[in-house]
Amino acid sequence: MTATAAPTSAPFRFFDVRVARTRRLGPSMVRITFTGERLAELASGGRDQRFKLFLPQPHQSAPVFEDTGDGWYATWRAQDPAERPVMRSYTIREQRPHLGEFDVDFALHGADDPASAAGGPASRWALAARPGDRLTVLAPAVADNGGVDFRPPPGTDWILLTGDETALPAIAGNLAWLSPGTVAKVWIEIGHEDDRRALPSFADVEVTWLVREHAGPGRGEPVLDALRAAGLPEGTPYAWIAGEAGTVKAVRRHLVRERGFDRRAVKFTGYWRRGATEEDLIAELTAAATAAAATGEE
Missing domain, CATH: 3.40.50.80 (Nucleotide-binding domain of ferredoxin-NADP reductase (FNR) module)
Incomplete structure (x- = not known):
């Protein structure tokens, strides 16, 4: 069977993208194809390749960042929550570098039910997405990267x-x-x-x-x-x-x-996680990392 080496540390880069087209896959999911000027530089490792997707706030036409350099995360955390981009993690379902495109499948979580308040910001955005809508993604620039978790070791039966x-x-x-x-x-x-x-x-x-x-x-x-x-x-x-x-x-x-x-x-x-937003989970992880650093347990 196929096996891979341990992941290497790899740079992730910001890419500005826009919606090329959308397609409903079934009652619970919609596929959105993104395109962009520099997507030939995006290097998916396939498998369960994850990346960060940033949505604009409802009053914005595109995500607004104060920093997209090495210190982006701390700056993003410090931004006004009403202005900072909404961050979510997703999987690159398929990439077509020769066309400058990649696909992402969004679970709707009931966002299309007008009788309920189900679905988070990403589900609601995906349901309403139209060609030309603008987003930003933080995605890998090399194929062997830390965003691929599926790595069966040698000897797996x-x-x-x-x-x-x-x-x-x-x-x-x-x-x-x-x-x-x-x-x-x-x-x-x-x-x-x-x-x-x-x-x-x-x-x-x-x-x-x-x-x-x-x-x-x-x-x-x-x-x-x-x-x-x-x-x-x-x-x-x-x-x-x-x-x-x-x-x-x-x-x-x-x-x-x-x-x-x-x-x-x-x-x-x-x-x-049931009853929690990704913002809740990010806050928990950040608090845990801060506590570990303070006690020398990193």
């Missing part, structure tokens, strides 16, 4: 992937990257039957779709429940888990404690 619709673009990228003959078992939670999509891969892939609209009250945790009931292949596994943070932690705990996975072979990422 089979792959386990789980996630919800927010992880679907990354799962699709991971599967497309796998080599022929690789065994991959995949569990994906989606909101609606029509959210299913083809997941092309050269690997030997088995996908289990867990559809929330089919579940009744007290449905539990679909991914965790399905994993507990599943028979898994023999051999050395590598697991990649993403989606809602609480579910991700529970799945990791199950794999390590109940299934005997080596914790070093389980890559887990909370893409979102």
